[in-house]
Amino acid sequence: MVHVDSKNALPKLKISGLGKRYGEVVALEPTELTVNAGEFVTLLGPSGSGKTTLLQMISGLTEPTTGTLHVDGRDETATPVHRRDMGLVFQHYALFPHMTVGENIAFPLKMRGAPTNEVRERVRETLAKVQLEQYGDRFPRELSGGQQQRVALARCFVYRPQIVLMDEPLGALDKNLREHMQFEIKRLHREFGTTVIYVTHDQEEALVLSDRICLMNHARVEQIGTPREIYSRPKSIFSARFIGLSNLFIGKVSDAGDGRIVVANSNGSFEARQENCGPLVNGKAGLVLRPEQLRPGPAGAGENDITGTVTEIIYVGSDTRLVLTLQDGETVSVRHDPATTLPALGDSLTYHWPIDVAVVVS
Amino acid sequence: MTAAGLSASPRTFRLRANALWLAAPAIAFLVVFFLIPVGRLLFLSIQGDTGSLTAEHYDRLLHTEVYWRILIITFRIAGLTAFFSLLLGYPLAYWLSQLKEQRRNQMLLLVLVPFWTSYLVKAFAWMLLLGNQGVLNRLLGGAGITDSPLPLMYNEFGVIVGMVHAMMPLAVLTMMPVMSGIDTRLSQAAGTLGANGAHRFWMVYFPLSIPGMAAGGLLTFITSLGFFIVPAFLGGRQQTMLAQLIIIQVQELVNWAFAGVLATMLLVSALIACWIYNHLFGLASLSAGSSTADKTSSAWTRRFGFALLEKLAWITSAVTGRFSQGGRGKILPGYVALIVFFLVAPTLMVIPIAFTSSDFLEFPPPGYSTRWFSLYFNSPIWISATVRSFGVAFATAIAATAIGGLAALAIARSRSRFGGVVFAFMLAPMIVPRIVIAVGLFYLFAQMGLVATNLGLVIGHTVLSIPFTFVAIAAVLKGYDWRLDQAAASLGAGRFQVLRLITVPLIRGGVISAFLFAFVTSFDELTIAIFVSGGLKSTLPKQMWDDMILQLNPTLAAVSVVVLVIVTAILLVADRLRR
Numbered sequence: 001m002v003h004v005d006s007k008n009a010l011p012k013l014k015i016s017g018l019g020k021r022y023g024e025v026v027a028l029e030p031t032e033l034t035v036n037a038g039e040f041v042t043l044l045g046p047s048g049s050g051k052t053t054l055l056q057m058i059s060g061l062t063e064p065t066t067g068t069l070h071v072d073g074r075d076e077t078a079t080p081v082h083r084r085d086m087g088l089v090f091q092h093y094a095l096f097p098h099m100t101v102g103e104n105i106a107f108p109l110k111m112r113g114a115p116t117n118e119v120r121e122r123v124r125e126t127l128a129k130v131q132l133e134q135y136g137d138r139f140p141r142e143l144s145g146g147q148q149q150r151v152a153l154a155r156c157f158v159y160r161p162q163i164v165l166m167d168e169p170l171g172a173l174d175k176n177l178r179e180h181m182q183f184e185i186k187r188l189h190r191e192f193g194t195t196v197i198y199v200t201h202d203q204e205e206a207l208v209l210s211d212r213i214c215l216m217n218h219a220r221v222e223q224i225g226t227p228r229e230i231y232s233r234p235k236s237i238f239s240a241r242f243i244g245l246s247n248l249f250i251g252k253v254s255d256a257g258d259g260r261i262v263v264a265n266s267n268g269s270f271e272a273r274q275e276n277c278g279p280l281v282n283g284k285a286g287l288v289l290r291p292e293q294l295r296p297g298p299a300g301a302g303e304n305d306i307t308g309t310v311t312e313i314i315y316v317g318s319d320t321r322l323v324l325t326l327q328d329g330e331t332v333s334v335r336h337d338p339a340t341t342l343p344a345l346g347d348s349l350t351y352h353w354p355i356d357v358a359v360v361v362s
Numbered sequence: 363m364t365a366a367g368l369s370a371s372p373r374t375f376r377l378r379a380n381a382l383w384l385a386a387p388a389i390a391f392l393v394v395f396f397l398i399p400v401g402r403l404l405f406l407s408i409q410g411d412t413g414s415l416t417a418e419h420y421d422r423l424l425h426t427e428v429y430w431r432i433l434i435i436t437f438r439i440a441g442l443t444a445f446f447s448l449l450l451g452y453p454l455a456y457w458l459s460q461l462k463e464q465r466r467n468q469m470l471l472l473v474l475v476p477f478w479t480s481y482l483v484k485a486f487a488w489m490l491l492l493g494n495q496g497v498l499n500r501l502l503g504g505a506g507i508t509d510s511p512l513p514l515m516y517n518e519f520g521v522i523v524g525m526v527h528a529m530m531p532l533a534v535l536t537m538m539p540v541m542s543g544i545d546t547r548l549s550q551a552a553g554t555l556g557a558n559g560a561h562r563f564w565m566v567y568f569p570l571s572i573p574g575m576a577a578g579g580l581l582t583f584i585t586s587l588g589f590f591i592v593p594a595f596l597g598g599r600q601q602t603m604l605a606q607l608i609i610i611q612v613q614e615l616v617n618w619a620f621a622g623v624l625a626t627m628l629l630v631s632a633l634i635a636c637w638i639y640n641h642l643f644g645l646a647s648l649s650a651g652s653s654t655a656d657k658t659s660s661a662w663t664r665r666f667g668f669a670l671l672e673k674l675a676w677i678t679s680a681v682t683g684r685f686s687q688g689g690r691g692k693i694l695p696g697y698v699a700l701i702v703f704f705l706v707a708p709t710l711m712v713i714p715i716a717f718t719s720s721d722f723l724e725f726p727p728p729g730y731s732t733r734w735f736s737l738y739f740n741s742p743i744w745i746s747a748t749v750r751s752f753g754v755a756f757a758t759a760i761a762a763t764a765i766g767g768l769a770a771l772a773i774a775r776s777r778s779r780f781g782g783v784v785f786a787f788m789l790a791p792m793i794v795p796r797i798v799i800a801v802g803l804f805y806l807f808a809q810m811g812l813v814a815t816n817l818g819l820v821i822g823h824t825v826l827s828i829p830f831t832f833v834a835i836a837a838v839l840k841g842y843d844w845r846l847d848q849a850a851a852s853l854g855a856g857r858f859q860v861l862r863l864i865t866v867p868l869i870r871g872g873v874i875s876a877f878l879f880a881f882v883t884s885f886d887e888l889t890i891a892i893f894v895s896g897g898l899k900s901t902l903p904k905q906m907w908d909d910m911i912l913q914l915n916p917t918l919a920a921v922s923v924v925v926l927v928i929v930t931a932i933l934l935v936a937d938r939l940r941r
Contacts, residue, residue: 061550081553094551098569103668107565110672111556155555165554 010073012037012195013058013163018067020053027053029220030066035163040189040196044206045216046242051199052167054216058197059088059165071162082111087156089166093148095140101151102127102136108159126158129188146177153185157192164189166198170205182208203243207231215239231290235278236361240288247294247332249287253280253360263287263360266328270304270358277360288359291321294334294351305352306332310343324349381775385784388769388828396791396825399802404629406805407622419623429607433627436604439518439593440586443525447533447582448575450526450701455534455574457698459541466542471937476705477531478929480886482906483922485595487708488524489515489914490715490723492596497711497725520596525586530705532585533578540574560679564671573643580639584632588795591888595910604628605797609892612801625798632795709926716919723914734920744905744921750895751885751902754816758823758884763877765824766831774839792829796889799825804893814899822890827880834879838872871939878936882929 011034019030028050035041043051056062058069060081068077076084087108095104102123109119127133130150140148149169156164166185170178186209189196200206206213207227215222215230215238223235227243234240237248251265259274263285270287277285299305308324311331320336322343334351336342343349410416423429454473458466476484491497492514499511514520544567552562590605597603604624611621711725716734718727738744769788773781791799803822804813812818842865850864851857891904900908902925909918 059554061553080558081550082556082558084554086554088551088554090547090551092547094545094547096548096552096566099668107552107557108555111552111561159556 011035012039012072013197014070014073015054015058016068016070018054018057018064018069020050020057020062021065026219028057031221033214033221033224035195035197037195038193040186040198040209040211042198042200042206042210042213043216044200044203044213044242045222046201048219049216050219051201051216053219055088055165055167055197055199058163059086060084061088085162087159087161087164089152089156089164089169091168091171093140093152093169095148095151095155097140100137100139101132101143104140104151105155105158108155112159122158126154129157129191130154130184145173146181149173149181150184153188157188157194160192161194163195163197166196168199168201170200178205185209207243213243215242217242233276233359234288234361237286237288240286240359240361245291245333247289247291249289249330250284251287253277253285260355261360267306267326267330268304271355272358272360273356276356276358278362280360280362285360285362288361289332289353289357291333291335293353293357294332295353296334296337296340296349296351298350299352302356303352303354304358305350307348307350308332310345310347310349313342313345322349324351382772382778382780382784384772384775385769385788388765388788388832389784391765392787392791392825392828395803395806395821396794396799399806400625400629400794400798401802403618403622403798403802403805404626405622406618407620407626409619419619422620423623423627429624432602432604432607435601436587437631439521439525439601439603440583440589442522443529443586444533444579444583446522446526447530448537448579450704451530451533451578452537452571452575453694453697454530454701455537455541455578456571457694458534458538459544467937470538471933472702472706473531473534474933474937475930476527476709477535478882478886478933479709480903480906480922480925480929481528481591482886482888482903482910483709483712483925484528485524485591486906486910486914486918486922487712488520488527488592489595489910490711490725490919491708492520492523500725515596516598518597518601521593521601524592524596525589527705527708528589528592529582529586530701533582536578536581537571537574540577541571544570558679560682561672561675564675564678565668568671569667576639576643580635583635584793584795587631587635588628588797590797591907605795608797608801612804612893618805621801625795625801628795629798632793636793709922712919712922712926715916716923718916718919721916723916723919734916735923737917738920738924741917743900744902744917746898747900747902747905748924750816750899754819754823754901755881755884757816757820758827759877759881761820761824762827762831762880763835763873766828766880767835767873767876769828770832770835770839773836774842788832789829791825796826800890800893803890807894813894815894816899818894819891819901820884822894823884823887824880826887826890827883830879830883831876834876835869835872838869842869874939875936878932878939882932885929886925 013033013035015031015033017030017032018028020027031050031054033041033054043054045051053062057064060076060079064077068075070076071085096107099107105123105126106119109122114122123136124133127136130153132147132150132154135143135147135151140151143151152169169185170181173181182205185196185198188194198206198209210227212224212226213230214224217238222242223230223239225233230239231244234243234246240246240248249263249265249267249270251263251269254262254264255274256262256271260271261274261277262269262271264270272287297305306324306326308326308331310322311325312321312323313336314321314323320338320342322334322336324332324334326332332351334349407419408415408417410418458469458473461469489496493499494511494513494515496514498514499508502508503511514523548566548570549562552566557565588605590603590609593601593603594606604627608621608624608628611617611624714727714730715723715725717730717732718724719729719731719733720727766788769784773785773788800822803818803825807813807815807818812821846864846868847860850860855863886903887901888903888907891901892907895901895904902921906918906921906925909915
């Protein structure tokens, strides 16, 4: 992770009030985002959340309706796409089918008028970086999906753009290959020291790759932070639900004094720290608990607990998850402690958690 | 089909595995009325008076300079026509391919209507435009730009203008699907990699559109080789083409052997063009739209081509850099408007002339009347020709749709390795020049007593229409999801119910448009009609041809308008049904 040390150093990319409308339809509300040099930022959100629109406006393929975009302090809002020093990796690679792998990678260098010798040398070097030395004379269709993806990455990194934009680049690959390519992308990012803005709807991918995540929903930014911040301190019910598995107790909030608040609903009332409570609307809120935060056994001092019957036992390989159904039918996911024996369906179990861990959002 | 279904009805399974039998009527029909007549015509060229094999007719061709000249003229005109059709049609095809699908379908009518407009009507319109007393010369003279009329007709210029006008829609319709198949993201990708507009076009878009250009060039070239209507009316003696020579040999000199020689030349030329195309691009790309060129062309030519395109891109960006952004955006729409005007205006001009009150073909007409229409409607000759054309077209459409449709079903349902051969055979009447088929059929019909009969016309027109109905129905079946049939069957529908409730409703649009295209093909057809119909048994195009050779008159304009209205109406219906 690279941080800007000096206070007056300019951010690599600064977006102010950037928004897009198509007639009455808002594709992206005016948005603020600052990205530092060398940072890996992910735009994460469900489809229609505006993440691709934002990426396309950064790349210059889509013109914004409002706002500005600065790169290194220069206003680049009106710069045409081919004059921006950015690279874009497309979802379906967009490799030129009539050019060989080598010609594809040489293309951006030629467009910049690089001398032939240098082009040849840089292409060779970059092919080696993505382990495709032998494939320079092949055509894209003769390569596998993963290989095509590596060519797309090579074509983008070969001209060392200051900012690389990636639009769900791994969406078309199967799970194993995707994990391998995530590793590859991280390595390229580290080796070239490039600033990367990455779009995905896969929260796991975002957690693995990013320095920071920009979580988006309904054409606006929901929360920006490091993966750890967003996971442990979600700012909204949407954030809590979208990233990681979470249990939510929605209820009325009241002040319990002593820096504590209480969220109450038909399953009971649960305490949480005032400092872990975000701004609330209408006094209603959700208490967020991650499954691994719940431990078997009844509550002790400074703790809350719940009791329910086991209605599902889900084996997910590394873990076994239990689904408890509470009195009023609400369900809670907990992690089964592998040291203990597996309960049977219908068993009644109690789980507890310290009040410090719960986060209250609306 | 499920395993249970298989064991329950082994007969239907066998029928399905051999679905190619459904193509049997089409194969039999084309063998008798296409393969054999054309083969015999070719054989006549190597047959002496006594029936022995001889090369004397070819000897005559080799040693007669005038025939060589005609051969060269034919190639020259066909080549120039293909070249200009591609050059002028490319931006129009590009513009169409960039439109959103719904709007593109609307705009496509601007090309489809000229495409299906009768060649005779088009030739008639150009005669009115280009003649010494024609519209253009009057306008130029009236404006004081020229003192004496410019020679616009009865020369190569007139022929090329008429041919390009006739062929460009075909070029555009062939290029457009390939162009709209080009992934727009590739251009965007090139943009993010630093390519400006000129580089994006020349280095990415243009090379990907080459298969479409090659297919368009091939089809316009082959069709032009066998063309005779335009050179007959707009050309002079120096622009006589091979097809015209064949007509003279058959109708005036009754020299079958030599007609056979000329037909062989024509056919061989067309086949060589196909062979070259297949060698470079693969015939598959005619329908698939994907290039296989990279594999066959050597690395050296590729590299040379790319270097050339890169140069073109640098030059273009240097030139266009001088224009303002706003100015550049207007060039393409302006050009498209101009080309559409070139395609549509000449035939539209016929309409006011048809309503003239004058005895002469003047534009603009001095006054308006419907006298030429009443002349047409009161003429037994014209009305009988019109009625005959309708009847023949209707019978042709039914026959061609049934025969071609079954063949298309056979191809869609069969996994036989002969499928490709049958496919090619069904399209063959499109590749073989019409004049060759017509003369071959004339020879056959003369022996069968089918000359000057409606049946002969229907048979001939069905041969020509089968490729169209076959392709139209095969296209719908290709996109048809056969699992829907299985789904319906699994939900309890019987075989007949599946056909009635699922299959037929889903492919109906394709079948009806196939029917209408066959109808228009027959309604407009002249080549076969020239030989097979005649005298009191004329079709409408044949009657027009005879009249146009004798003398141009306003009745022809009225007839042209009738033909235009009928064809346009049919096209609009077909277009409506396709959506």
